[in-house]
Amino acid sequence: MMAGQAETPNLEAGNPFSEPVWETPHGLPPFARIRPEHYLPAFEAALKAHEAEIAVIAGATTPPSFADTVAALERAGLALDRVASVFYNLTGSHTNPELQAIERTIAPRLARHGSAIYLNPALWARISAIDPTREPLSEEEHRVLERYRTRFRRAGADLGEEAKARIAEIGARMAELGTQFGQNLLADESSFTLPLTGEADLAGLPPFLVAAAASAAQERGGAHTHVITLSRSLIEPFLVFSTRRDLREKAYEAWIRRGEMGGPTDNRGLIAEIVALRAERARLLGYESFAHFKLADTMAGSPDAAMELLRNVWTPAHHRAIAERERLQAIVQREGDNFALQAHDWRHYAEKLRRAEHDLDESEIKAYLPLDGVIAAAFDTASRLFGLRFDELTDVPRYHPDVRVWRVSNADGSEVGLFLGDYFARPSKRSGAWMSAFRSQERLNGTVTPIIVNVMNFARAPEGEASLLSFDDARTLFHEFGHALHGLLSDVTYPLLSGTAVSGDFVELPSQLYEHWLEQPEVLRRHARHHRSGEPMPEALLGKLLAARTFNQGFSTVEYTASAIVDMTLHLSAAGEDGLDVPAFEAEALRRIAMPAEINMRHRAPHFAHIFAGESYAAGYYSYLWSEVLDADAFDAFREAGDIFDPETAARLRKFVYGAGNLRDAREAYTGFRGRLPSIDPLLRKRGLAA
Numbered sequence: 001m002m003a004g005q006a007e008t009p010n011l012e013a014g015n016p017f018s019e020p021v022w023e024t025p026h027g028l029p030p031f032a033r034i035r036p037e038h039y040l041p042a043f044e045a046a047l048k049a050h051e052a053e054i055a056v057i058a059g060a061t062t063p064p065s066f067a068d069t070v071a072a073l074e075r076a077g078l079a080l081d082r083v084a085s086v087f088y089n090l091t092g093s094h095t096n097p098e099l100q101a102i103e104r105t106i107a108p109r110l111a112r113h114g115s116a117i118y119l120n121p122a123l124w125a126r127i128s129a130i131d132p133t134r135e136p137l138s139e140e141e142h143r144v145l146e147r148y149r150t151r152f153r154r155a156g157a158d159l160g161e162e163a164k165a166r167i168a169e170i171g172a173r174m175a176e177l178g179t180q181f182g183q184n185l186l187a188d189e190s191s192f193t194l195p196l197t198g199e200a201d202l203a204g205l206p207p208f209l210v211a212a213a214a215s216a217a218q219e220r221g222g223a224h225t226h227v228i229t230l231s232r233s234l235i236e237p238f239l240v241f242s243t244r245r246d247l248r249e250k251a252y253e254a255w256i257r258r259g260e261m262g263g264p265t266d267n268r269g270l271i272a273e274i275v276a277l278r279a280e281r282a283r284l285l286g287y288e289s290f291a292h293f294k295l296a297d298t299m300a301g302s303p304d305a306a307m308e309l310l311r312n313v314w315t316p317a318h319h320r321a322i323a324e325r326e327r328l329q330a331i332v333q334r335e336g337d338n339f340a341l342q343a344h345d346w347r348h349y350a351e352k353l354r355r356a357e358h359d360l361d362e363s364e365i366k367a368y369l370p371l372d373g374v375i376a377a378a379f380d381t382a383s384r385l386f387g388l389r390f391d392e393l394t395d396v397p398r399y400h401p402d403v404r405v406w407r408v409s410n411a412d413g414s415e416v417g418l419f420l421g422d423y424f425a426r427p428s429k430r431s432g433a434w435m436s437a438f439r440s441q442e443r444l445n446g447t448v449t450p451i452i453v454n455v456m457n458f459a460r461a462p463e464g465e466a467s468l469l470s471f472d473d474a475r476t477l478f479h480e481f482g483h484a485l486h487g488l489l490s491d492v493t494y495p496l497l498s499g500t501a502v503s504g505d506f507v508e509l510p511s512q513l514y515e516h517w518l519e520q521p522e523v524l525r526r527h528a529r530h531h532r533s534g535e536p537m538p539e540a541l542l543g544k545l546l547a548a549r550t551f552n553q554g555f556s557t558v559e560y561t562a563s564a565i566v567d568m569t570l571h572l573s574a575a576g577e578d579g580l581d582v583p584a585f586e587a588e589a590l591r592r593i594a595m596p597a598e599i600n601m602r603h604r605a606p607h608f609a610h611i612f613a614g615e616s617y618a619a620g621y622y623s624y625l626w627s628e629v630l631d632a633d634a635f636d637a638f639r640e641a642g643d644i645f646d647p648e649t650a651a652r653l654r655k656f657v658y659g660a661g662n663l664r665d666a667r668e669a670y671t672g673f674r675g676r677l678p679s680i681d682p683l684l685r686k687r688g689l690a691a
């Protein structure tokens with residue numbers, strides 16, 4: 001719990017970031033005392049403090065050792081980590097124009113700071129000269145040293161002065177562009193609403209959706225009684241249930257045009273510049289393309305390996321989607337209409353087909369998935385696998401009244417960390433769902449326990465009623481909670497290796513694997529209970545829900561895989577082309593894979609925040625599928641053991657995956673757990689795409 005002290009000299013006493021330790025419960029940030037005007041001075045002071053620490057490390061004249069170089073680097077920058085983690089959590093989940101202005105200023109400054117470290121010749125000379133055979137290093141320390149060297153090389157440490165200067169320039173510009181991309185997207189998402197006025201506009205909507213649309217209207221100031229926003233948990237059910245084809249089209253068009261609406265929030269120009277800069281940097285570093293650069297340090301290893309997986313899945317998924325389309329078109333005809341099915345129709349007719357084929361009704365399922373029940377299911381699964389306990393804390397600082405906080409402990413009572421859940425959509429939150437950390441686990445600066453947050457965008461129920469989740473929402477909650485466990489269970493010494501700091505195509509294993517438990521009858525029987533009566537989900541409904549699991553998988557796999565292929569294609573072939581015409585490039589890439597016109601990419605480029613608001617998923621969207629090969633195979637280990645909570649399998653899973661951070665290379669970690677590498681077959685079976 002006691003973190004190393006985050007000394008920040010030269011900071012006004014009233015600024016909460018001037019306090020080396022926060023005397024709050026569990027060291028949570030004192031949110032109520034932190035005001036927007038505190039951030040810039042805190043960043044400036046923390047940057048200066050870090051620069052001074054780096055200067056000492058780089059300027060040492062003794063022969064370099066691991067302890068005085070790498071470990072010293074790992075101990076440095078605590079104040080900066082602290083202010084950055086509070087700031088960037090809030091710009092994602094609860095932002096405002098003041099924070100956005102600071103973000104635009106600080107992003108390029110932070111990028112330049114990072115470049116100055118990685119391109120510092122004296123520092124690199126010392127790291128290169130460490131002779132690991134001359135001091136006793138632990139296995140973890142060998143790994144940290146190796147990761148540092150790789151990171152410095154990949155950041156350009158070996159380049160000449162001119163190339164280094166250009167790399168720093170590119171980094172700063174890309175930080176600006178990524179920030180702007182995210183802010184534009186949030187502006188488009190929070191400015192659009194589709195008002196529903198009168199009964200006719202509500203046609204087909206089940207009560208939960210009418211209530212959610214009323215809540216959203218209220219949150220937006222109440223100019224209308226009901227609105228649909230571009231939040232996925234509102235717009236997706238609207239596209240499913242609304243019988244007003246004209247309104248579905250209107251809502252859908254706005255949804256897929258996010259970031260592409262013209263005017264100052266249009267993202268297309270930014271994308272062209274980002275893609276060109278990434279390609280230029282990759283060339284400076286000696287790679288053929290950004291994709292080659294990116295994949296070189298992943299489990300997949302090369303764009304070819306990733307593309308091969310995508311193509312292997314694309315072909316059966318495409319076949320399946322075409323067959324699905326024919327069946328949906330047949331329903332249109334049967335109902336006496338003769339229009340050709342379009343993208344804004346797909347979800348609506350798929351739901352009709354699902355009801356016909358599986359006798360399954362989305363709103364019937366939701367009644368058994370109240371948010372609290374799904375949270376309890378996620379916690380209970382963690383208890384049964386890893387012996388964890390969750391106790392809710394009510395009297396602790398939080399950044400928004402919606403945020404809930406739990407103390408997480410081991411079976412023996414020892415503290416694991418804190419878990420924060422921030423579940424509902426609001427205009428100050430970006431779209432999507434994610435896990436993040438206010439504090440990451442490590443032992444180098446004292447015993448630091450993690451503070452992990454899950455942020456969701458579920459639709460809020462009216463006052464006094466339970467918020468009901470769709471099965472997809474419940475899966476998202478399990479997914480992000482799997483990431484949260486990866487952060488919470490982390491058991492490493494060095495911050496560099498902590499929690500989710502693993503290869504991009506391995507990081508979705510803990511999250512996607514966790515989704516499997518939600519789909520187990522044993523878990524649903526225990527936790528899927530009616531929000532009013534508390535009755536368990538009837539066996540017949542449970543059976544139908546599970547039988548329908550692979551329903552519409554052609555559609556889902558196609559919309560995902562198309563996004564991943566376009567991401568990779570953009571980063572493979574747009575090398576250095578100035579003035580990239582983004583929509584034309586996207587259209588051409590989709591034409592080459594014969595994308596069905598009735599399906600869109602899950603994320604079109606102008607709102608593909610994964611790959612443009614930051615870099616971690618750039619040429620990396622394939623990683624969900626790559627990780628799925630692993631998770632499908634990994635869950636089979638529990639099946640083979642004959643118990644989905646088998647203690648020995650769970651212990652291996654904790655040791656090599658959830659608790660291991662980046663202690664081992666991804667292949668080694670997986671093999672440690674499973675005894676071998678996986679094959680693609682369990683994935684194809686899971687998606688119902690096996691031949």
Ligand SMILES: [Zn+2]
Nearest residue numbers: 479483508511
């Ligand atoms: Zn994830």
